[in-house]
Amino acid sequence: MEGSNKQSVDEPRQSSPAGLIIRQKEPTNLEMPFDKVDSYITPTELFYIRSHFPAPRIDVTDYQLRIKGAVRNPLALNYQELREMPSETRTATLECAGNSRVFLVPQVRGAQWELGAVGNAEWTGVPLRALLERAGLEDDACEVVLEGADRGTPAEEPIPPGPISYARSVPREKAIQPEVLIAYQMNGRHLSRDHGYPVRAIVPGHYGMASVKWLTRIQAVREPFQGYWQTSDYGYWDYLDGKPVRRALAEMKLKSVIARPRVYETLLPNRSYTVFGAAWAGETDVTEIAVSTDDGQTWAEAHFIDPARRHAWRRWKFDWLTPNQRGQYTLLARAKDANGTVQPDGHDPNFGTYVINHPLPIEVLVEDPSER
Ligand SMILES: Nc1nc2c(c(=O)[nH]1)N[C@H]1C(S)=C(S)[C@@H](COP(=O)(O)O)O[C@H]1N2
Numbered sequence: 001m002e003g004s005n006k007q008s009v010d011e012p013r014q015s016s017p018a019g020l021i022i023r024q025k026e027p028t029n030l031e032m033p034f035d036k037v038d039s040y041i042t043p044t045e046l047f048y049i050r051s052h053f054p055a056p057r058i059d060v061t062d063y064q065l066r067i068k069g070a071v072r073n074p075l076a077l078n079y080q081e082l083r084e085m086p087s088e089t090r091t092a093t094l095e096c097a098g099n100s101r102v103f104l105v106p107q108v109r110g111a112q113w114e115l116g117a118v119g120n121a122e123w124t125g126v127p128l129r130a131l132l133e134r135a136g137l138e139d140d141a142c143e144v145v146l147e148g149a150d151r152g153t154p155a156e157e158p159i160p161p162g163p164i165s166y167a168r169s170v171p172r173e174k175a176i177q178p179e180v181l182i183a184y185q186m187n188g189r190h191l192s193r194d195h196g197y198p199v200r201a202i203v204p205g206h207y208g209m210a211s212v213k214w215l216t217r218i219q220a221v222r223e224p225f226q227g228y229w230q231t232s233d234y235g236y237w238d239y240l241d242g243k244p245v246r247r248a249l250a251e252m253k254l255k256s257v258i259a260r261p262r263v264y265e266t267l268l269p270n271r272s273y274t275v276f277g278a279a280w281a282g283e284t285d286v287t288e289i290a291v292s293t294d295d296g297q298t299w300a301e302a303h304f305i306d307p308a309r310r311h312a313w314r315r316w317k318f319d320w321l322t323p324n325q326r327g328q329y330t331l332l333a334r335a336k337d338a339n340g341t342v343q344p345d346g347h348d349p350n351f352g353t354y355v356i357n358h359p360l361p362i363e364v365l366v367e368d369p370s371e372r
């Protein structure tokens with residue numbers, strides 16, 4: 001096996017080490033090959049892209065961010081004015097709520113994401129809180145609607161009568177937290193067009209759908225927002241006095257994912273192999289990772305590579321002595337958080353085609369290719 005597919009060390013790289021996998025060509029939906037996760041910060045060129053409509057082209061010279069609705073002083077800021085406000089840089093993991101959908105059996109509709117509709121990046125921008133303070137958020141505003149410049153007709157029923165923009169609301173209590181950013185940089189550079197240039201929201205701890213790209217309007221509202229992406233899509237079923245009610249997805253659920261080995265990778269028997277992955281939680285910290293190499297019969301503790309940092313993932317590793325016995329083995333990783341919650345055993349159907357956060361089986365083959 002040694003050195004079989006390796007690029008020679010003295011050969012200069014002519015491109016970035018890995019590309020993305022196409023899930024949909026237009027609008028652009030690309031995922032990171034999750035086995036390529038290495039660094040704590042996901043390089044921008046490896047960061048997944050999830051867009052419902054074609055990415056709008058916005059010229060910064062005409063860009064305006066309007067803040068209106070339930071505020072005392074509605075205002076509009078141009079790009080320069082936004083850049084001149086005090087900024088903050090924060091690390092946050094974004095995961096698409098539909099990540100790992102391909103693991104659902106039977107198969108469901110929607111983009112067939114594997115493991116890589118998630119990434120951890122450094123975001124720079126102005127806290128939303130500062131903008132809401134400047135605009136004078138009214139006491140009776142319950143949510144803040146974030147609206148992007150992209151428009152189109154959504155693909156999923158019920159289809160609205162005409163083109164709509166992408167808009168999502170954030171509950172007031174979250175909108176005024178210091179971590180919510182109106183960001184203009186990702187990993188120290190301007191946002192790329194696919195990631196929301198020139199300005200996007202970053203709502204750490206919430207699924208990716210909350211982090212509205214190409215942000216042009218912030219509207220404080222006095223009644224819960226009932227938009228398409230809030231109720232119809234990115235909604236789930238909760239129960240109120242035993243009756244199902246529709247609610248908006250928000251906080252990311254605890255999840256741990258194995259990056260290496262890959263599905264059906266062949267490993268040599270009786271060797272040390274380092275299983276590697278990442279884990280994240282919504283508004284709490286991941287505190288433990290257990291790994292099973294026998295489809296959940298027994299579990300052993302993995303070790304964290306990164307410290308616990310709210311809203312960011314923690315990479316972890318586990319040294320596995322592969323068995324002597326040739327055959328197929330199923331690997332699982334299961335996280336526990338600071339509240340004592342562990343990942344559920346299976347997918348909760350109340351979440352429909354979203355929130356796939358149970359331990360995902362990675363089947364590998366243990367065999368010696370020389371014995372074939
Ligand atoms: N304006 C706008 N914002 C959007 C979307 C979109 O289609 N339009 N997609 C959302 C979804 S579902 C996700 S998961 C994240 C993905 O962000 P990324 O493409 O930068 O990874 O953006 C969110 N923000």
Ligand SMILES: [Mo]
Binds near residue numbers: 050098208209
């Ligand atoms: Mo998403």
